Amino acid sequence: MIIDQHISQRIDELRPQFPTEQALLLPLLHEIQAKEGWISKEAMKEAASFLHLPVARVEEVVSFYTMYNRKPVGKQHVQICTNIACYLRGADHLLQCLEKRLGIHEGETTADGKYTLTAVECLAACGTAPVVQVNNDYHENLDEKSLNQLMDRLDKELLDG
Numbered sequence: 190m191i192i193d194q195h196i197s198q199r200i201d202e203l204r205p206q207f208p209t210e211q212a213l214l215l216p217l218l219h220e221i222q223a224k225e226g227w228i229s230k231e232a233m234k235e236a237a238s239f240l241h242l243p244v245a246r247v248e249e250v251v252s253f254y255t256m257y258n259r260k261p262v263g264k265q266h267v268q269i270c271t272n273i274a275c276y277l278r279g280a281d282h283l284l285q286c287l288e289k290r291l292g293i294h295e296g297e298t299t300a301d302g303k304y305t306l307t308a309v310e311c312l313a314a315c316g317t318a319p320v321v322q323v324n325n326d327y328h329e330n331l332d333e334k335s336l337n338q339l340m341d342r343l344d345k346e347l348l349d350g
């Protein structure tokens with residue numbers, strides 16, 4: 190079971206603040222992704238059943254929001270914005286640097302499961318472009334040097350466990 194007691198309790202706590210069951214779908218998906226790292230078909234079915242919604246409605250929401258992972262991701266999910274502000278400030282070059290460093294193409298996960306690299310649309314931090322999101326954290330105003338420093342830190346975190 191994916192929606193366990195912890196998630197169920199968390200949604201029950203939030204319920205009074207939300208006008209409808211459907212409105213609880215986003216926080217429920219957030220909780221599921223925090224636990225599982227992604228939203229599987231099984232998780233979508235459970236979410237639909239939990240909130241008494243059609244499965245198709247849950248699938249629509251999961252596919253609309255890029256923040257929801259529709260396949261398993263690595264321990265560090267590196268998401269680089271390639272939208273216009275970031276593009277104009279070198280995001281394409283940074284993406285190439287990441288592909289070279291990780292030995293994977295955009296959209297792939299390293300064989301050891303440590304990293305997933307994804308190009309994403311605007312992360313709403315255009316004023317500090319280019320931006321990379323790693324799991325829940327933003328890293329802004331990046332250049333090749335600071336990106337490599339960030340990746341060094343992530344490597345160390347993974348080593349330290």
Ligand code: FES
Pocket residue numbers: 270271272273274275276310311312313314315318319320
């Ligand atoms: S274009 Fe990259 S954060 Fe908006």
